[in-house]
Amino acid sequence: MGCAPCRRTIADTELSVHPLALGCSAFGWSVDDATSRQILDVHRSLGGNFLDTADSYSAGRSEIMIGSWLRSRGERENTVIATKIGRNRDNPGLSPRNIIGAVDASLERLGTDYIDLLYFHFDDVRVPLEESLGVMATLIESGKVRYLGASNFSADRLFEARVLAANGLPRFVALETHYNLVHREEFESTLALVTQAQGLAVMPYFPLAHGFLSGRYRSKADIADNTRGRRAAAYVNRKSLRVLGSVDRIAAEHDVPPSTIALAWLLARHGVVAPVAGASQTEQVEALVAAAGIRLGRSDVVELDRVSL
Numbered sequence: 001m002g003c004a005p006c007r008r009t010i011a012d013t014e015l016s017v018h019p020l021a022l023g024c025s026a027f028g029w030s031v032d033d034a035t036s037r038q039i040l041d042v043h044r045s046l047g048g049n050f051l052d053t054a055d056s057y058s059a060g061r062s063e064i065m066i067g068s069w070l071r072s073r074g075e076r077e078n079t080v081i082a083t084k085i086g087r088n089r090d091n092p093g094l095s096p097r098n099i100i101g102a103v104d105a106s107l108e109r110l111g112t113d114y115i116d117l118l119y120f121h122f123d124d125v126r127v128p129l130e131e132s133l134g135v136m137a138t139l140i141e142s143g144k145v146r147y148l149g150a151s152n153f154s155a156d157r158l159f160e161a162r163v164l165a166a167n168g169l170p171r172f173v174a175l176e177t178h179y180n181l182v183h184r185e186e187f188e189s190t191l192a193l194v195t196q197a198q199g200l201a202v203m204p205y206f207p208l209a210h211g212f213l214s215g216r217y218r219s220k221a222d223i224a225d226n227t228r229g230r231r232a233a234a235y236v237n238r239k240s241l242r243v244l245g246s247v248d249r250i251a252a253e254h255d256v257p258p259s260t261i262a263l264a265w266l267l268a269r270h271g272v273v274a275p276v277a278g279a280s281q282t283e284q285v286e287a288l289v290a291a292a293g294i295r296l297g298r299s300d301v302v303e304l305d306r307v308s309l
Helices: 035-046 059-071 095-110 131-144 156-168 185-198 209-214 227-233 238-254 258-267 280-292 296-309
Strands: 021-023 049-050 081-086 115-120 147-151 172-178 202-205 276-278
Touching: 021 035, 035 059, 035 280, 059 095, 081 095, 095 115, 095 131, 115 131, 115 238, 131 147, 131 156, 147 156, 147 202, 156 172, 156 185, 172 185, 185 202, 202 276, 209 227, 209 238, 209 258, 238 258, 238 296, 258 280
Parallel strands: 021 049, 021 276, 049 081, 081 115, 115 147, 147 172, 172 202
Antiparallel strands: none
16 A cells, blocks of 8 residues: 655755655664565555664664665665764764764765755753754755754754754754654643744654554553563553554554554644654555555544544
8 A cells, every 4th residue: 555656845845755754773673684675675665765764773783774775776866864863872962073973974874975864863952052053054065964853852942943043054844753642742732833833844753652553562461571562561551542442443444554543643733744663574564654645534533632632
């Protein structure tokens, strides 16, 4: 159930992306080389063109695996690459020196001479934001980075960044943030107003709540003794299970997996351009990409909004 022509444009950029960013955080960790290539192949065959990674994922191994696939398939020009810097132990934080080092290292691992969308992975309050944005101006002018985004930034810091941008420094065009049907308040309470006012493209991460919204975990007995399972365990409660029940019902009506509906709800939210969702098996990719082709009815949206409050 691909959606090849589905594209959304990130405001004030020339980036046209599929409404599902394939998260590659597990590449090199729980997903090996062969499987990662298969996942990327399926994602591309279904119309996907947006890959999300970071210099800290598997200590850079994720970027290396993406770069290898891009070269072997000749897909660089057809792919929008988003990566994040600031968490790799070789270039930690957002000092000008470490930003330059991190960008150069990511370019080498990815095997490309430009990054489409570069995120500051986390805020670094030890460094004046003006300095971090200042060095980004140089990197953008050099062509190494096309556009800049923020990840895990507070509303106050986004406001500060926009003030600096008004004075000539590069501005953020996107925000990666934790947001899903069972984790709404953090984003909606303050960040939503700022992203709307600034016209930021919202890219929700953990859109399936560590697999809970895929329907994989319905009781404590389903929880695996691993990082993902332990994180999902926090959602196995009465309220979240009611949310999952509504997701299940709507998914059955559309004849799609629950994960597709959870992503479709996000895509119907104001400002959301592309949730970031990963796959550990090729069979999971279709359900993710299919969300771009689902149009939830008004009654479905109202039900999901109500049950998840």
